Amino acid sequence: MSVPSEKAVGSENRSRLSAADWERAALDAIAEYGLAGIAVEPLARRLGVTKGSFYWHFPTREALLKAALERWEREDEEEIFGPLVPIADPRARLRELFGRIAHELPSHVIFAALLKALDHPLVLPVIERVSQRRLDFLTVAYRQAGLDEVAAALRARLAYTAYAGFLQLARAGLPRISHEEFERYMEHVMETLLPAPD
Amino acid sequence: MSVPSEKAVGSENRSRLSAADWERAALDAIAEYGLAGIAVEPLARRLGVTKGSFYWHFPTREALLKAALERWEREDEEEIFGPLVPIADPRARLRELFGRIAHELPSHVIFAALLKALDHPLVLPVIERVSQRRLDFLTVAYRQAGLDEVAAALRARLAYTAYAGFLQLARAGLPRISHEEFERYMEHVMETLLPAPD
DNA sequence: ACAAGTCCATACGCACAAGTATGGAACGGC
């Protein structure tokens, strides 16, 4: 076989690292410390190597950030929104989407971190694309739920900003909320932001 | 007179600086560059002095940040929410509040910047206090508008997160919106987040 | 086994911002 015997599984265990390992570590760092957390030497320490390793895989720090963002955008699309599409009932689809925000999925945590770094030239276009897709997603759902074209677009914008704001303030900034309180809150959001199921 | 002849007007013009001048410059820097923008030497350049001046007025960078945050919290309370309280009709009061977000008042821009720095130990308690006050503000308004206790609290939370999310995404991340579009959006928000005026 | 390529460690240079030390200019009271 011309292909190496082991390489597809991912981080495998220790020994040599791949570019993908660095990208994953970068995303973990973003989730934990924000964009500033993605620094070469700290990441190297975290991975048990030195930056000599890093600069073999990537020409610069920005290159890692770019690669990590592309990876996140791709995985987020697949893991978060992919499973939502086949849900036929738009009401159930929206409920499922909102419900997922509560479970602090890594992808959501990274999204929240990226929202705080919209001034960065590499982050902005990613968030713009993601936001547009999510707005479209919401607009379609609201359209299917019975709202007219205009109302659906407006309601989607409202829901999306509420979604982003909640993500931003849930971890800190607002009094922590219990599981039951969150359920009641979700119920209220659904009642408020969804038209009655005629 | 034992008091100096000039000192209350503010930055006056050039010549000597006061601690308040540094605090104001710090808030400007936060609005423009975020929390990272509040750095001693850049601020000194901006003010036309060197950091020798700074370290006379403040013992450390954190001290300036603390003072600037206190100043913002105080001014924000007075300038933004103060004029809203006397508005008797809760519906008009809420409309006025939401309407102000559009005009990018400095205080709102700073608030948006601070929302991006909730991980900072000096910023967090400020935002917690401000958020609590605004939640209370909204809850009272919704209560007066006819919602029961529980619904008012939930609706306040929804409105506040939408408020924060809009602030976060309005300047970048979502397609820019025209003035008329914003008016239509505001109308939709009011219809959706306010109970019908029985 | 040997050479070529792959991956990483070590040791630099550089930029930039925080904080310190110290001396000097400008302003106030008397």
Added chain:
DNA sequence: GCCGTTCCATACTTGTGCGTATGGACTTGT
């Protein structure tokens, strides 16, 4: 007009992170 206080400039030191240079170790094909 003198003097002490107030305010600021200059010149350090220290820390940290990006990027480079270079050599060594490990892997792989033949």
